[in-house]
Each structure stands twice: as C-alpha cells, then as structure tokens.
Amino acid sequence: MRHSIFTALAGCFLATSLLADEPIMNMMPRWDEGWGYQFIEEYRHESDLLLGSRALHPGYTEDVHLLHFQSVYTWDKSIRLTAKLPYVLDARREMPDGSGGKRIEHDNGIGDATLALPLKKYFNLDGKSGSWTFKPMLRVPFSGTDDYEIYDNEWGNGLGLGYEYETAKFMVHVSTSGWVYHGNEPFESWSTLDLGYNFNAWGSNGALMWETDFHYEDDGSETLLAGPALYWNINDTAHVRIEWKHDFHDRQGVLDHGNGDVFKFSLGFVF
Amino acid sequence: MTLVFGVQIGFVNAADGVPEVSRDVRAKAALVKLKTEKQVALLYVKGMTCPSCAIGIRVKLSKLDFVDGSRFKRGVDMDVNNQLLTVALKQGVQPNWQLIDQQIDDAGYLAMEWFSMEKNGLKTYPLLKVAE
Numbered sequence: 001m002r003h004s005i006f007t008a009l010a011g012c013f014l015a016t017s018l019l020a021d022e023p024i025m026n027m028m029p030r031w032d033e034g035w036g037y038q039f040i041e042e043y044r045h046e047s048d049l050l051l052g053s054r055a056l057h058p059g060y061t062e063d064v065h066l067l068h069f070q071s072v073y074t075w076d077k078s079i080r081l082t083a084k085l086p087y088v089l090d091a092r093r094e095m096p097d098g099s100g101g102k103r104i105e106h107d108n109g110i111g112d113a114t115l116a117l118p119l120k121k122y123f124n125l126d127g128k129s130g131s132w133t134f135k136p137m138l139r140v141p142f143s144g145t146d147d148y149e150i151y152d153n154e155w156g157n158g159l160g161l162g163y164e165y166e167t168a169k170f171m172v173h174v175s176t177s178g179w180v181y182h183g184n185e186p187f188e189s190w191s192t193l194d195l196g197y198n199f200n201a202w203g204s205n206g207a208l209m210w211e212t213d214f215h216y217e218d219d220g221s222e223t224l225l226a227g228p229a230l231y232w233n234i235n236d237t238a239h240v241r242i243e244w245k246h247d248f249h250d251r252q253g254v255l256d257h258g259n260g261d262v263f264k265f266s267l268g269f270v271f
Numbered sequence: 272m273t274l275v276f277g278v279q280i281g282f283v284n285a286a287d288g289v290p291e292v293s294r295d296v297r298a299k300a301a302l303v304k305l306k307t308e309k310q311v312a313l314l315y316v317k318g319m320t321c322p323s324c325a326i327g328i329r330v331k332l333s334k335l336d337f338v339d340g341s342r343f344k345r346g347v348d349m350d351v352n353n354q355l356l357t358v359a360l361k362q363g364v365q366p367n368w369q370l371i372d373q374q375i376d377d378a379g380y381l382a383m384e385w386f387s388m389e390k391n392g393l394k395t396y397p398l399l400k401v402a403e
Binding site: 025027028029030031032034077122123124125126127128129166167168171198200204205231233236239270271 | 291292317318319320321322323324325326327328329330331344345351352354377378379380381
C-alpha cells in the first residue's frame with residue numbers, strides 16, 4: 001500500500017524537462033524563409049528525493065539522459081513555427097520500496113512534443129537590436145508507459161512572452177511562459193533571465209552567458225537553477241552551445257527528486 | 272489555480288539611447304574601409320550588432336548575382352562595432368541599392384545609408400526607405 005502511494009504521487013507529479021529556449025539558440029533564423037534544426041543532448045542528475053524543502057530520502061538519485069530534436073521555420077521574419085520532440089535515451093530513479101529499501105525504475109522512449117508559434121516584433125536602434133515575443137504553444141502527448149514517465153503524456157496549452165536585445169558587447173534575454181494541462185498536471189511556469197557577453201575570436205563570434213531559470217508548479221513546487229553557458233558560431237551554418245545549471249533552490253510540493261544539476265550540449269544548423 | 276507568469280524584468284528598455292558609436296567614428300571607420308577595399312558597397316545597417324542574428328543578411332545578399340561570393344565570408348563582411356556592412360561586388364558591376372535594401376529588410380534589419388569615396392572625401396547617401 002505504502003509502495004503504491006509513493007509510486008502514484010511521484011508518477012503523477014514528475015517535473016518535466018521543459019525547454020524554455022527556442023531553436024536555434026534563441027537567435028535564429030531571423031530572416032524570411034530561414035529554417036534550421038537542432039540536437040540537444042541533456043543529462044540531468046538529481047541527488048535527493050524531496051518533499052517540500054526537506055530531503056525525505058537523501059541519496060535517492062535520479063539520472064535522466066535525453067536527446068531533443070528541434071526544428072524551426074521562419075515564414076516571415078515576424079512569424080516562426082517551431083517543433084520540439086524529446087527522446088528519453090535512459091532515465092533511472094531510486095524510490096523507496098515501502099520496506100526500507102530502494103526500488104529502481106526506468107523510462108525510455110519518445111517524449112511529448114511541443115509546437116509553438118513565436119510571433120516577433122523586432123526593433124533596430126543605433127547600437128542595439130532586439131525583439132518582443134508572443135508565443136502560443138501546444139503540448140502533444142506521445143510518451144508511453146514505462147516504470148515511470150519523464151513526460152506527462154497529456155495535452156497542454158501554453159503561452160510565452162519574451163524580450164531580448166543585443167549590443168555589440170552584451171545581450172539580455174528575459175522570458176516567461178505558463179502551461180495549463182488538460183489532465184491532472186498542475187499549472188506550471190518557467191521564467192528565464194539570461195545575461196551574456198559577446199566576443200569575436202578566430203574569425204567568428206560567440207557569447208559567454210549566465211542563465212537563471214525559475215520553475216514553478218501550482219502544487220507548491222519551485223526550483224531556481226542557474227549556471228554558465230557558452231555559445232559559439234562555427235561557420236554561420238553550424239552553431240554549438242554548452243551549458244550547465246545547478247539547482248540553487250529546490251522545493252517539491254509532492255514527493256519528487258531534486259537538488260540536482262543539468263548539462264546540455266546543443267548542435268544546431270541554420271539555412 | 273493560481274496563475275503565475277513569473278517575473279517581468281523592468282530594467283531593460285527599448286529606448287534609442289546613446290548610440291554604440293558616434294556618427295564621426297562610424298564615418299572614420301567607413302573611410303578606412305573604402306580605402307582598403309576596392310569594388311565594394313559599404314552601408315550603415317542600423318541594429319546590426321549581433322553577428323549570429325544577422326547571418327540572414329549574408330544568406331540573402333550572397334544570392335544576388337552582382338555579389339562576389341569569393342571575397343570575405345560569402346561576399347559579405349559585418350563590422351558589428353560600427354554597424355558597417357561591406358558587400359563585395361563583381362568586377363565592373365554597380366550595386367543595385369534597392370535590391371540590397373530589400374534583402375537587408377527581409378533579414379530583419381534596417382539599411383540606413385551607403386558610403387562612397389569621392390574627390391572631396393567621404394559622401395553618404397540615404398537609402399530610399401530612409402528618404403521616404
């Protein structure tokens with residue numbers, strides 16, 4: 001009985017791996033009829049099983065290895081279409097078995113897709129360029145049934161707002177999004193503040209960023225994660241990005257893993 | 272259900288504040304460019320501060336038949352510090368400014384003026400869209 005309660009709680013309220021960023025690296029393609037695709041390899045390690053801010057089961061870990069495929073088409077420079085499809089290469093978590101021991105659960109396979117229609121209003125000023133973004137989104141359930149599920153397997157509607165600008169030296173990106181699901185999942189939001197320093201080297205350009213994300217769920221869960229990211233323009237067509245984020249504050253409204261780190265490696269191509 | 276859309280950071284604004292470089296500094300950079308590069312079109316593109324965001328300018332202009340794609344990066348050089356765009360031209364060909372202006376607009380930017388080296392020094396000419 002205790003076993004099934006734990007499983008039901010954790011299974012229903014898993015924090016999903018939602019990516020607030022848009023392909024390609026948030027920046028491209030800004031031009032009419034531009035298109036691109038991007039692969040993101042993501043590895044996440046959570047150190048404890050939390051309830052509230054307390055580690056109810058310290059050392060009960062979760063390791064998630066994902067591959068995201070994302071694509072974008074810029075129909076008009078102010079209208080983009082994006083699609084994101086994650087694939088769970090392997091997910092493993094440790095849960096209490098109800099008799100003082102650990103039970104290992106796994107998940108793999110396709111995740112839930114996200115379709116979005118980012119509408120952009122660009123501005124070009126002397127020494128500064130940027131955009132405002134309004135982004136309706138749709139979550140399409142594709143994930144299956146394993147021991148547990150990283151993705152929620154529910155339809156959802158989302159709305160995103162964003163503002164960003166760049167000068168030759170600095171960049172600022174602020175965005176927030178909210179999701180409402182058609183099933184049992186609670187409302188959730190992601191908010192992001194990215195600050196970056198742009199540089200030129202070896203005949204190309206890159207950016208060194210500090211990114212801060214805040215994730216909130218209506219069941220009382222909240223996570224503040226932050227860390228550095230490095231973007232590099234390889235040859236105008238290929239772009240690479242590496243990032244690491246650490247959970248500086250983690251509170252789970254229901255039993256879930258937390259206190260973790262996320263690593264991402266992205267490779268994008270734009271035409 | 273509590274609708275929380277997180278933070279809306281207020282310290283950023285889109286006002287056209289202090290320019291990245293002054294008009295004089297840009298003119299000096301343009302003069303140097305025109306002295307060192309031959310058979311080019313040189314423009315001031317407002318907002319061209321991010322080389323990755325502005326890749327579309329290269330994508331669009333490199334398709335024009337009067338652009339010499341063998342020079343620079345596919346025929347286009349971007350100086351984001353001065354917002355100066357240099358387009359390599361094929362030998363003996365005059366640039367079509369209207370077409371260049373349109374392609375830059377399609378790439379999400381605003382071409383303001385183009386530069387020419389003349390007997391009495393540097394001259395700037397507004398592009399059609401600016402003059403309208």
